[in-house]
Amino acid sequence: MMAKPDNRADNGEKMQRMIDNTMEHIRESRDYMKAHKQEMPADQLADMQAKNERREESIQSFRAEIEDENSR
Structure with a gap:
């Protein structure tokens, strides 16, 4: 079986989608923490902050x- 050629033509677009998705996850988790901060255990809150x-x-x-x- 031959290896697939290294095609990086759309890497920039893929990376931008990854950035957008990651930013959305950050926003969602911040919204969740804001809404549920009072009922969340401190360790769970710290874990979510560290993940962000x-x-x-x-x-x-x-x-x-x-x-x-x-730049290539």
């Missing part, structure tokens, strides 16, 4: 990769 921080780091990485793709 990781998501924001991912967005930065996605943007850097888009810049890299565009």
Whole structure:
């Protein structure tokens, strides 16, 4: 079986969709935390905040990769 050719023509578009989806997840989780903060255990709240921080780091990485793709 032959390997598929490395086609990166739409990488920028894919990365932008990933950014958009990740930003939507951040918004949804912030809305959830805001609405349910009083009834959430502290550890669950901390976990969700940490996950959002990781998501924001991912967005930065996605943007850097888009810049890299565009500079080729």
